[in-house]
Amino acid sequence: MRSKLLIAMFLTGGMLAVVQAQPGGGFGGIAGGSVTGLIVNKAVQEDLKMTDAQVTKTMEWAKEFRTKAMEIRKDKGVDFGGGKGGFTPPTPEQLEKLVAANAEIRKVSYKELGDVLKKE
Numbered sequence: 001m002r003s004k005l006l007i008a009m010f011l012t013g014g015m016l017a018v019v020q021a022q023p024g025g026g027f028g029g030i031a032g033g034s035v036t037g038l039i040v041n042k043a044v045q046e047d048l049k050m051t052d053a054q055v056t057k058t059m060e061w062a063k064e065f066r067t068k069a070m071e072i073r074k075d076k077g078v079d080f081g082g083g084k085g086g087f088t089p090p091t092p093e094q095l096e097k098l099v100a101a102n103a104e105i106r107k108v109s110y111k112e113l114g115d116v117l118k119k120e
Contacts, residue, residue, distance in 0.1 A: 035109040036062040048117065057116050069105045076101035
């Protein structure tokens with residue numbers, strides 16, 4: 001169990017570094033490796049054959065969903081350093097909370113996007 005948590009910590013750290021390096025990335029941006037990061041990607045939008053109206057709706061959704069995702073993380077007890085101005089490495093307990101929060105965020109985002117995108 002401990003080795004799995006250590007691996008998860010290293011993977012999380014690597015993902016955070018990648019997200020921070022993305023243009024507009026990080027926790028404040030809408031880009032990154034999340035559903036919101038994908039849905040605002042022009043290549044993904046073209047691949048999904050999204051209409052202009054769908055692109056507009058999903059861009060607005062992504063901006064609003066960022067706040068909702070932070071609320072879900074907060075409700076699940078995820079704390080990224082308590083606003084102390086720096087990043088605090090997550091504890092194994094925090095990683096478990098983060099995994100649970102991210103699962104909930106994916107579930108909610110897929111449901112909400114299902115109302116915007118076509119079934120095809």
